[in-house]
Amino acid sequence: MAKRKKPIHKSLIVGSAVFVAFLCFMLSIQSYITYSRSLYKRYDNKLENILTYISNQIDMDDLYQCTLTGKKSEKYDKLQTLLNGMVDDFELFYLYSLFTRSDSVYNICSATNREERARGEEDMQLLEPTDAYPPSEILKFTKAIKEEKTSFFEETSDYGAAYTACKPYVNSVGVHFGVLCADISIEELHKTVNHYVVYNVLLTLCLGVLFGLVLLIWLRHNVTGPILALEKSARHFAEKSRDKKTPDELIFDDPDIHTNNEVESLANAISQMSEDMRNYVQGILTAEEKARSAQEQAQDMTELAFKDPLTHVNSKVAYDKMKDSLQEEIETKGAATFALLMIDVNNLKEVNDNYGHDCGDKYICGACHLFCNIYKQSLVYRIGGDEFVVLLQNSNYKNRTRLLKTLDAEFQKTKNNTSRDPWERYSVAYGMSEYKPGDSLEDVFKRADESMYQKKMEIKGLKKAQAPS
Template identity: 60%
Template structure:
């Protein structure tokens, strides 16, 4: 048998394998890019909300004056406390306001986490200088300072891989004098992306190999087999007919081929295979996009349904779900628990007198106090000015101290005349405990009654 330099069967198999490999690479790359973009967008949105909230809490001119005079102000101290609370609440690596000078990073305000305070660390001094930054790092921050919008970049820090958002801070004259920066860990993002990519690459390769095996079998049966059989018969006929003069000996051993025109049939088969391949790949990409879209839509709908849009605590729907779980636990004698009812005071006056944006700040600030006190319990916003806390475990054991702490905290903020009206948070707090034979609704009503009595007591004192 003659050895051909480029046998058609090997060429077709090699070409098919390269094509399948290329398509697997394209599909894996497209999947990686779209998934990474989606995850990074979520991190961008989260950091965007944090940086913008910090920006909304800053009196830019007052902070600029502190930088110029090197002296703290009352607003500066409040801003320091706000940043200290946020760095733990949002699990940030770091939250700070800085500006650059030569090869130094100059601190304006830097958050100190609870863990750092527990180790005895104190807040970084105003205008404290941090040396050792490279020229490239300084220029990166300088470029952001010249912008007017939030910029994001990824870097390695002593805490691990970090994702940073920076927003320029300008005084009333429009001068950018500092940067509001927030750092968050993205190690989880990298792990998620890598796991997703590995899964998709493996799945795509398996499908590619399976499809390749089926394709090779089909090609041998329908294309290369008949062509090789035809070539073998033709070559055998040529060899046997050489130097033969007897026409009866010139017999062509016709192979069993069920085609009328081999070249035309081969052309139609390749054309159909190419069309089938294109449709197959399109169906895979389309199905993947539909699944991804459905997953993202389901996740967004779940988030909207179970989280309050303003405060990010549990919504009324989430509370109803928690109540059903409590009712099941009561039937199974899984107790005890208590319900705390918190009703905001003066919200209508704030909305009418200072606008709904400050009213939202009033609601958000009150919610922050509630969450910081009842930190081990689920908090729900069930109305415009009503919050409910379900106390279990350690919070239940310390329920009376926590209720007293909440009432005292609201009394202090309401009495603090140095605050803006929408920062003088006030709320009536009531509590009721579950007793054998009660329903969840009875406990809720008793908590509401206790809250109402506390509200009347507060009005009588005023």
């Protein structure tokens, strides 16, 4: 029995762990996206309200004139005071307004927080240039000035990373001349999101582990435990059955499973199957015994049909089957390489009449034995009482002329040997024909038969010429 490489309970533990890990991963991503959007939306609303309130306090035409002349007005000073107060009241990272020209940034009015004022820092001057922003950030401000609504983006400056809201300055005639910006620390925003995500991951992980443990306990009781018991019984049954000789020894140990589910049905099915298999094997053995007896009888009958009972060469039935097979080869391939040798045993009637049929049978068998020894590599068929056919193929076909001379010499030797009994002086007439392209098997047989008949006539004519007058 092959060793189990992946036990089911281990697979379930690994699968549960992977599932919990994947669940935590997906929920973490979902929590991060959802909470980030919610938090960013909250910050958007907060910054939008601050910028809207400040914009409502500004005389845009007066501020526009200040940017053109570079001179502060009374309302400009009030705006400076407002910005300085609001940057502290709302704990903003930075609150300022600016405009861009030729890839440069110029201050309009920027707040100074309480700590900066305590250190003696002064407010930035109107139209004071600053190089604190890289070109990519300047491009964002330039785009925000042209917008009709508040823009939001993240930026990095000398003061640190920040989340920025920009509301364009638009005077009474619709000229966009600057932008009011409020920054909050992006680090605080990210820290808040990360704390929320970590909390949700830990909560999900705890719930996932709890769910996995409950699932494994339930599976152990209802699925894996019964399956292990069933597998043990089935493996034990297979090991016991390997060396058993009789079906009665094929006994399945029922694991006695009561789970009221498919596992119990499977156990019952296997138990019933083992019993049915035992009965089936018994039936097969009985049927095999009968079939073996019938097969032996059929084989004996086939051998009798394909073997000549007197000479033990192939019979007329075997010859007819060979003809069909050879003719099919000719028709399929369009050609074949073979020759047929027709042999007719002479003087059989005289031997039967003068010495009896037993001697006649010996005469036939002796002649057959002689040409069978010459054509050892060929199939020999008895197709009549004294007629035989030899199928010449392969080496016998290549040596057909030499073998024919040997045949003639051997039969001449026995026929003229007067020391032998008359029924041992064998004489045959023979004729050979080779297959030629376009022939049928019948054509080859007919030529061989005609050649044999001509040989027989020659032998009879010679005998008449030798007879006394």
